């Protein structure tokens with residue numbers, strides 16, 4: 304072993320990541336509507352091993368590898384993960400790529416995300432590609448999975464440095480029980496949902512060198528009041544999936560209530576949306592979060608003069624973030640009353656939030672009728688009805704303020720009339 308290599312190896316072994324590796328639980332997300340496969344590690348076989356289990360079936364086909372991104376720098380880590388996902392999508396079709404999570408149950412922030420790559424054939428090329436990706440990234444761990452004579456599966460954690468490939472640890476897999484909360488919930492706070500102005504601001508500040516436009520939004524944010532107070536006029540937010548009729552309704556309400564119509568993200572940062580929409584979730588969500596605080600400041604000012612209608616606000620940011628981050632089934636969402644469904648203490652609170660709901664077929668009809676360019680997330684939303692259900696279920700779980708649901712499947716006139724009725728009941732204002 305040369306001196307540099309032994310130093311790197313000692314460093315790796317000393318780092319919390321490798322020291323605590325085998326204490327983690329692992330989850331493989333095989334498909335969108337089934338339970339993840341959970342497993343634990345131990346240096347020697349523990350307890351009975353069920354060869355007929357799905358985990359065994361998945362890992363004993365062809366060759367399996369896992370790659371996980373672990374970086375001390377969250378911006379670099381988020382970008383590496385996005386790059387890794389994109390590069391793995393270029394593997395040959397016989398390779399199956401599944402999401403893998405390594406985590407400590409109940410420990411917030413402990414989730415390390417990665418992928419399980421399975422090649423149906425024993426093909427050296429796949430391993431070479433993965434080794435290359437791991438070496439290039441410098442912050443990705445590589446594990447391979449082997450089967451012993453007794454049919455047990457072992458995970459080999461490898462360190463690739465200076466052209467060397469060394470085994471750091473070898474552990475036997477055992478089936479693990481499903482944790483109380485889906486592992487993806489562990490890292491949501493502060494990595495895709497920000498409950499304080501400073502938390503979102505800091506993420507964008509950390510990106511200034513790599514994303515010069517981050518400076519622009521920070522400078523804009525600096526111009527607004529951070530602790531605004533709402534005026535005496537009511538503030539009403541309209542939420543819902545895309546094409547549920549928010550713009551149509553908000554414009555009609557503006558005219559009939561003599562209200563000011565705002566939206567989040569506000570106009571002053573909308574030219575930056577395209578840039579941030581293409582960034583990893585950590586950065587993209589921080590952009591929308593800061594956008595809400597800027598809108599909050601404008602709401603405060605405008606609500607001194609007239610009623611205010613807002614097209615999307617905090618609930619959109621939180622609902623889309625949770626639904627995207629929590630992989631798999633609807634049941635994986637955090638339970639009702641979870642802290643992720645609460646309103647941030649330092650964000651101006653509306654008097655009423657209306658959630659427009661439309662059945663899936665009608666919503667697709669409206670989308671087609673509009674025939675506009677759509678964001679990647681919107682295309683995914685359409686293709687993936689589980690995702691759509693998760694967004695809506697998350698909206699419905701929001702608290703303080705909770706959403707008042709308005710069925711928006713009827714004609715524009717009827718939806719408008721029903722909404723005015725709800726507004727009158729909650730805020731006491733009427734059509735002028």
Ligand SMILES: Nc1ncnc2c1ncn2[C@@H]1O[C@H](COP(=O)(O)OP(=O)(O)OP(=O)(O)O)[C@@H](O)[C@H]1O
Pocket residue numbers: 543544545546547548549550551552669670672673711712713714715716718
């Ligand atoms: N109640 C309704 N009945 C039938 N069509 C409607 C109704 N409300 C809106 N539409 C039509 O559905 C399409 C989408 O409406 P709109 O743009 O208001 O939705 P949106 O929720 O603001 O969408 P997005 O969030 O994607 O901007 C438009 O073509 C609009 O004319």
Ligand SMILES: Nc1ccn([C@@H]2O[C@H](COP(=O)(O)O)[C@@H](O)[C@H]2O)c(=O)n1
Pocket residue numbers: 545567568591595615616617619620621623624678680681
């Ligand atoms: N306050 C907000 C507003 C929007 N988003 C994100 O944008 C997408 C929907 O915006 P549309 O303009 O297409 O209606 C949606 O994918 C959200 O992720 C947000 O996070 N917060």
